[in-house]
Amino acid sequence: MQSAEVEKFAEEEKVEESWFEFYQSFTELFEFFCANTTIHGTIRLNCSKRNKMKTGFWVVLYCCAFGMLYWQFGDTFNQYWSYPTNMAIVLQSKKVIFPAVTVCNLNPYRFGQVNEYLNQLDDFAKETLSTLDGYSISRQLNEDSEVVDLEDIMNNTSTKETFRLDKTITLTKIDAKDGSRQKVGFKLCDASGKDCNVQSFWSAVDAFHEWYKFHFMNIMSEIPLVLPIPEKLMKQFILTCDFNGAECDSYYSHFHHPTYGSCITINGDMNNSQLWTAIKPGKMFGLSITLHTDQNDNMPILSSAAGAKVMIHNPKQSPLAEHQGFDIRPGTETSISVREDQVKLLGAPYSECTSDGSNLDFQLLYNSSYTQQSCRQSCFQHKMIATCGCGYYFYPLPPGMEYCDYNKHPGWGHCFYQLYEKMVKHTLGCFQKCPIQCRETMYQLSAGSSKWPTSVSKAWITRVLSNTTGYNRTSKRSDIARLNVYFQELSLRSFDETPAIDTQNLLSTMGNQWSFWFGSSVLSVAEMAELVFDIAAMLIIVGYKKYEKKKEENENVNLYVIQTCGTPDLNGRTVTSSQVHERSNNSEGKMDTKPA
Known part of the structure; x- marks a missing residue:
């Protein structure tokens, strides 16, 4: 008995170890993994295989732990991909x-190039006040005014073309629908004169100022x-x-x-x-x-x-x-x-x-660093030019564009106030297009x-x-x-x-969760990766063996094709199927009658 065991051991000693050996079956693969991995609990799947009840219990427990682990992984990644942030306050002297x-x-x-038209506007304002409230201004509104010539400021100046003050745009009192006190406003229509709206104000002072500023913008357009x-x-x-x-x-x-x-x-x-x-x-x-x-x-x-x-x-x-x-x-x-x-x-x-507004789909019109307000005003000006055909006077212009003038652009006021209302209601799109700046200096006063x-x-x-x-x-x-x-x-x-959760925190959280559920380290993850690789390799090997076996079986099958039109014999003559069977039977009969 002992000699047989010694001989068997000697034979095993003679077997040389190879560089690469693989498992013979999936059962051998899983048994090796469960017996040698550092992941807690897997050994119970192997050592208790003779007790189906224990094996089933540990399979369920292992699967539950695995499921909880990856549920927490998913929750952790959801938090990470939501990119939460913390705000740190640092005091520096x-x-x-x-x-x-x-x-x-x-x-x-008052510039000399447009002073004549500003004087007409002042006279029109006096008439409007007299008509609106019966208030008469005896003195000239501009008697203390200082007129400045643009030639004293700029090298290239041009006199404004003949301007015609539109006296159809005047202030009127508007009865409120609910019968309360009257509003004051002025009516603006589009170029066709069919679509009109009224800019009304509860304050007559605000209405008068806005009405005057509207005419002023047209005069100053050049x-x-x-x-x-x-x-x-x-x-x-x-x-x-x-x-x-x-x-x-x-x-x-x-x-x-x-x-x-x-x-x-x-x-x-x-x-x-x-x-x-x-x-x-x-x-x-x-x-x-x-x-x-x-x-x-x-x-x-x-x-x-x-x-x-x-x-x-x-x-x-x-x-x-x-x-x-x-x-x-x-x-x-x-x-x-x-x-x-x-x-x-x-x-x-x-x-x-954004740091500089370089990712915007329109040009910033202010020659300074990016701010959200300058972006919104630039956006509004581009919308104004695209919709109304001219620019709003109090915002900078893109190259080659001109400011609005109701002599050149009839109905621009109607268009402007519609856009401005959308801007106020945040429906124009400029608030969405202009992100806040990444670095901002603010002053508390x-x-x-x-x-x-x-x-x-x-x-x-x-x-x-x-x-x-x-x-x-x-x-x-x-x-x-x-x-x-x-x-x-x-x-x-x-x-x-x-960042509230950076890459280091993400890996640390995942490591803590992995250790909590399986009591293992990052090397155990490498063992899991090795198991997945081995399973994939086994599937490829098994699939290849099945393919080779099927191919071999197909080669060993003898296929006899019987032609319905006949088969040529040794002399080249065509022999029908019935003649083939008849000759086959005759030859078999002769072989049976042949003496031994």
Whole structure:
């Protein structure tokens, strides 16, 4: 007995191990896997195979654990692919870039090239007021106006072609449907005159201002929207300017706005100039400017406020006077403390933010860094040109386009207000097309004001300004104001968006779940991958063997084709099927009768 076992062992010793061996069956494959894998629970599928009840129990338990694992995997991947984010608030104390400050004098110029038509509009406005409310203005609306020639500002100027004021567009009282107080508005029709709508307002002041502005846009249609300001006129507006105790004359950029007048941006990056850096908080280390807020209105209906408009914005962005800023009064000192916040958002796939608007399907019309508001206004202007055939006067134009004028583009007002209503209701599509910016600098402002100068100090302040700046007071009313802008504290708040589940967290969560259900490691995953590979290889091998076996069986089958038309014999004669059978029987009979 022992000798037989020794011989068997000796024979096994003689068998050399090969580089590659494979399983003989699926049963052998699964038994090897269950007996040798590091995944917990699989050994029970092999060692308890003689007890069907235990085997069935462990199969069910293993499948349930496997199902729960991949259900949690699916939930984890769903969370990962939803790209959630966290917002981290970081406080930093460091030197910060001082914001740009834009101030406008709220007193737009009357240009000589269109002054005749503006005078006609003012006379029409007086007639409208008299007809509407019986109010008569004895003095001329433009008697204190200053007329500026465009040739003093621009090299290439052209006189506006003959303009005809459309006096059919006038203000009227409109009875409300519910019988309440009357509205005031004006009617606009399309080019055919068949489709009309009424722009109505509860406030007669708002209605009068909007009606006047509509005619004003048509008159100004050939005057550029933004014009440079001569340095002489600029110095008449800003009397003194200092930052951190130093004069800041060389940090100006200036332009003229048709409704907000002369505007000057201090510390702007439009000319690639060096930006200021705030080194300390407080009024002494900020910006202080003295403004000449002239109250001799050139356009008293278009701009009825006295003082100055102030906008504090990112130095790399253009000021949007229609949507930003606040007004300060003449005869006051206004102090504005600033606190800077920076927002940094993650790009795709975490959000749809953009850094420069390069992924938009239309051209940005503002020569500055991307903002959501400038994008919306550019989008509206493109919609306006595509729908109405001309551009809205208060937004920049694409190259080769022209502003709207009801002498050239009848019915544009009807078209414009329809588009504007869609814009307000968010149905025009511009809000959806303009994503937020990925990096944004915001300024939290706190403002306070006091009377300036006081009655005691007015005399000497006026004299000092007169001697140093040439300021000449021509009215008893206070026409100067002081503005202080400074950082409240040099603590920058940064709101940084970070992924809530990044790749590292995803792998860590999956590893924790795998260990919880099967108590194994990443190498066990490699064992599972090896099992899948072996199963695929076994399927290929089994399929190939079946194919070879079937092919061999087909080759061993003798196919006899019996032709119905006959078969040729050895002499070339045709033998029918019955003759073949007859000859076969005769030959068999002869073989049987042959002697042994």
